[in-house]
Amino acid sequence: MYTKHPWIRLQRDMKIEWQQLRDEGYDVAEYKDLCAGLSASEEDREDEAVALAKKMRTAAINKDYGYYEPSDLAGIQEAAAHSFPAFDQMPGAAALKDKIAGAWTGRIFGCLLGKPVEGMRRDKLLPLLKGTDNYPMHKYIEQKDFGGGLIKDLGLNLSRCWRDKVDAIVPVDDDTNYTVFTLKLIETFGNEFTSADVMDSWLRWIPMLATCTAERAAYRNAAAGMLPPETATHNNPYREWIGAQIRGDFFGYITPGDPKKAAEYAFRDASISHIKNGIYGEMWVAAMTAAAAVCGSIPDIIKAGLAVIPAKCRLAEDVNKVLEWRANGVTAADAIELIHKKYDEHDAHDWCHACSNAMVVALALLYGNMDFGQSICLAVEAAFDTDCNGATVGSIMGMLLGTGGIGKEWAFADKLMTSIDGYNLVAISDLTDKTMALLSK
Numbered sequence: 001m002y003t004k005h006p007w008i009r010l011q012r013d014m015k016i017e018w019q020q021l022r023d024e025g026y027d028v029a030e031y032k033d034l035c036a037g038l039s040a041s042e043e044d045r046e047d048e049a050v051a052l053a054k055k056m057r058t059a060a061i062n063k064d065y066g067y068y069e070p071s072d073l074a075g076i077q078e079a080a081a082h083s084f085p086a087f088d089q090m091p092g093a094a095a096l097k098d099k100i101a102g103a104w105t106g107r108i109f110g111c112l113l114g115k116p117v118e119g120m121r122r123d124k125l126l127p128l129l130k131g132t133d134n135y136p137m138h139k140y141i142e143q144k145d146f147g148g149g150l151i152k153d154l155g156l157n158l159s160r161c162w163r164d165k166v167d168a169i170v171p172v173d174d175d176t177n178y179t180v181f182t183l184k185l186i187e188t189f190g191n192e193f194t195s196a197d198v199m200d201s202w203l204r205w206i207p208m209l210a211t212c213t214a215e216r217a218a219y220r221n222a223a224a225g226m227l228p229p230e231t232a233t234h235n236n237p238y239r240e241w242i243g244a245q246i247r248g249d250f251f252g253y254i255t256p257g258d259p260k261k262a263a264e265y266a267f268r269d270a271s272i273s274h275i276k277n278g279i280y281g282e283m284w285v286a287a288m289t290a291a292a293a294v295c296g297s298i299p300d301i302i303k304a305g306l307a308v309i310p311a312k313c314r315l316a317e318d319v320n321k322v323l324e325w326r327a328n329g330v331t332a333a334d335a336i337e338l339i340h341k342k343y344d345e346h347d348a349h350d351w352c353h354a355c356s357n358a359m360v361v362a363l364a365l366l367y368g369n370m371d372f373g374q375s376i377c378l379a380v381e382a383a384f385d386t387d388c389n390g391a392t393v394g395s396i397m398g399m400l401l402g403t404g405g406i407g408k409e410w411a412f413a414d415k416l417m418t419s420i421d422g423y424n425l426v427a428i429s430d431l432t433d434k435t436m437a438l439l440s441k
Helices: 011-023 029-040 046-056 073-079 093-117 124-130 148-154 174-192 195-205 212-223 249-253 259-272 276-292 298-306 313-327 331-343 356-365 372-381 384-403 428-439
Strands: 415-417 425-427
Touching: 011 029, 011 046, 029 046, 073 259, 073 276, 073 415, 093 174, 093 249, 093 276, 093 372, 093 384, 124 148, 124 415, 174 195, 174 249, 174 384, 174 428, 195 212, 195 259, 249 259, 249 276, 249 384, 259 276, 276 298, 276 356, 276 384, 298 313, 298 384, 313 331, 313 356, 313 415, 331 356, 356 372, 356 384, 372 384, 415 428, 425 428
Parallel strands: none
Antiparallel strands: 415 425
């Protein structure tokens, strides 16, 4: 029964809706237990949940709430920091093509590194890495490295996407689906695409059950006849989660050296399913990817991303903390501990939130020592959403370093499977050529 699939009905996630409203500054403390009870109830109380969510959204904003977080493009641009670092010259056509190829390659294989341990918390992930002689993480996780005792102790599912179970074709993942989707979107509509074009194309090209969290809620809303931005807000407790943050890379691929334009494109995409920090996460990633084509400094790449989002938002505050830790000599291990102290990975809302995962992305970039493998390994070793963060870090590092900076031990195939209509099996070389063709228009 389709109603049993997650992220379609509100009731089971009323605890998350309460957390989301609390994060936005609403005074909803009195409703905490009621929301938790609805989430835990075995009875069908969907109508009650919808009514309560509507009521909570009328609550007052706490007087000490210190953030300013608009969800419209004009408001975001007005509240943004606007301070871009100096960039290098645009690379020549051949060098740029190599960077684009590096970005595609980095995204695909950074995702693959984190894919088999997606959803694992550190209390299982770290014993897994240590038990396979992969801590600190420095290689793919392979099933052949597991001893029988480790399999039993950790309750491992051996059907996961371990490296030695992948041959010449990289399997389907939503983190690569959306990048290929956006390529097709721009091929179809050009740079003048609208949010409505994105939503319509989701319905045409992506199976509903290939979407997750906020994307599935937005898909459901669109199927019911709603238009953006209502698709992002109606009964969508996941509206500041990581979903949009994984969709922004391609907008940076087609705007090298222009992070502001990349962020504008990302806004059109993100606003169909997310609000506030959910939108900012995608704008931040798109801008960083565009900057990485013309900037050799990791801190400056991150600051270019921060320049396109509101200065007084939670995501900017969190990313700036990671920048400060790095500047002040905090070790990578201690920085990971500090992220886990602020965000509880055992809480679904924290585990999948844009802000917690943005901190992991920033950490991996800053502490990766300009090394592709070290960077994506940190993104996965830090836990939280491992395949999403591995993919984002891999994409930015691939754009920065080009294919020459990605060792053969990481990129071992040229074919990718996706759920996107017409692109079910694609070559990375073809994706690169298609991207370059769009740049020439």
